[in-house]
Amino acid sequence: MTLGFARRQSSAWFLLLAFASHKWVIAACLGLKWARSELRPMIAILYMTVFCAVSPIGVGVGMALSSPDKEHVDNTAIIVLQGIATGSLLYVVFFEILEKERQKAVAGILQVVSMSLGFIFMVLLGLAEVRGDEGGETDSETLT
Numbered sequence: 001m002t003l004g005f006a007r008r009q010s011s012a013w014f015l016l017l018a019f020a021s022h023k024w025v026i027a028a029c030l031g032l033k034w035a036r037s038e039l040r041p042m043i044a045i046l047y048m049t050v051f052c053a054v055s056p057i058g059v060g061v062g063m064a065l066s067s068p069d070k071e072h073v074d075n076t077a078i079i080v081l082q083g084i085a086t087g088s089l090l091y092v093v094f095f096e097i098l099e100k101e102r103q104k105a106v107a108g109i110l111q112v113v114s115m116s117l118g119f120i121f122m123v124l125l126g127l128a129e130v131r132g133d134e135g136g137e138t139d140s141e142t143l144t
Contacts, residue, residue: 003059018125023055058085 003015030051034044065078101111 003062014125014128018122019055021121021125027051 003012003019027048031048034047039047062078062081065081098115
């Protein structure tokens, strides 16, 4: 939904890159997990279809709520939906993904280095967005 709320083109590109870098890893992990499980192929295809469809639906909801065609944008709804999206992401990362990864028989230093590289990558994306905004923003760069 956050991608749908983006007002500037540079923010939208940053969010898309951050989102895509996260989403492809999750899709690969889910695909491998389902391929190794006893899950029926049709059910796995259904699950992956839902997984792939939810993101564009969320972007559409965000765009619909923050549409410039509306005279009054309900900021409360946007804030609540962004909070739900952020909270669910944090929950999944800290209580589902990281906890399961910590229990694997992989060296702790390798886990820390991998997590740190991911964090550094996201910081660099943020810095690239800030640097892109330093050049000034014209009206043609604003999403309408």
